[in-house]
Amino acid sequence: MKFLRSIPIILIIGGLFYALWSGILEPEKWKVPHSAELIKAKVSEAQLAKEGEKTFKMFCTACHSVRYKEIYPTFVNAPNAKPLFKLLMKKNNGFLNRYIYESAFALQLKGLKAAFGSVPPDLSTAYVYMGEGKLFNFIKDPQKVLPGTKMPNMHLSDRQVVAISTFLKTAILPTEKETQKRHLIGTFVIIFLIVLAVLFALYRKAVLTEEGIED
Ligand code: HEC
Structure with missing residues (x-):
């Protein structure tokens, strides 16, 4: 499987982002007493x-x-x-x-x-x-x-x-109403991305079948 071979790369990139985000690379100097x-x-x-x-x-x-x-x-x-x-x-x-x-x-x-x-x-x-x-x-x-x-x-x-x-x-926190709005938008965006991925997979399959590469 091609996908399995890309897992180490995904882990390395993910790990780097995690290190940056969590502050491991730059620990906070000032502490709350x-x-x-x-x-x-x-x-x-x-x-x-x-x-x-x-x-x-x-x-x-x-x-x-x-x-x-x-x-x-x-x-x-x-x-x-x-x-x-x-x-x-x-x-x-x-x-x-x-x-x-x-x-x-x-x-x-x-x-x-x-x-x-x-x-x-x-x-x-x-x-x-x-x-x-x-x-x-x-x-x-x-x-x-x-x-x-x-x-x-x-x-x-x-x-x-x-x-x-x-x-x-x-x-810095948004108001209650604004938070609800953002959660709703987030849900819609994720549903949209899933639908898009499914449509794209179907389209890819249709093209490959048409070209006789896959059946
Ligand atoms: C007499 C004016 C004055 C008062 C009163 C004052 N500040 Fe400041 N404050 C400053 C100035 C001028 C700076 C910019 C410091 C610099 O760049 O050297 C600053 C910077 C800061 C910063 C850093 C912001 C940054 O971007 O680096 C914080 C946080 C801050 N003040 C919080 C407070 C708080 C909380 C209070 C009240 C307890 C307060 N200040 C009262 C004049 C004041």
Whole structure:
């Protein structure tokens, strides 16, 4: 069987993808400390996310946005910025995409850049691209992870940092309705692929029979 001979190749390629995906090749350097893991084991994720949103609004919105959660820096809500902001929000169903946001508030963001050397990034996807360990350690002590950064150490407790990290984790999750929609689309795509494979096999057989190669 030809197929059997291709199994080692499939295993090697699959193994490589697995190694990349699972992080065996690049183990995470920063770890969430044990004390923080204990908090996560004791308190529900929903509770932590709720606390985290509050803590974030208290300590981080002077500089950062989480657009996926419709959280914007304080300057966006300043009296002189409000009319434009309200109008843009209304036109975009409550959500500002990055380019609209950055051009509407270019002046304010430029001010932050002048003060901190770089615009404090939007943190909607920070949990994913930094990973939990790095995110935790960065919020706890920015200088430790990124020496020389202008991001201030906010001196938060482990509980507060875990809560913010959990909140940022939920920020990336789609809503319940969106999840259902995606599952439905996924099911349809798989059914479609199966039907396509069957049709293709039948077609192949028909062609081979017609050419007299197979009967
Ligand atoms: C006074 C402004 C300021 C405040 C307040 C602030 N940050 Fe930052 N933050 C920054 C700046 C500036 C950077 C960019 C750092 C750099 O590139 O050197 C940053 C970077 C970050 C990053 C790294 C993102 C990346 O893409 O590398 C995370 C995560 C972060 N901040 C989280 C927080 C959290 C959580 C809080 C609240 C507890 C907070 N920050 C409060 C200014 C601030």
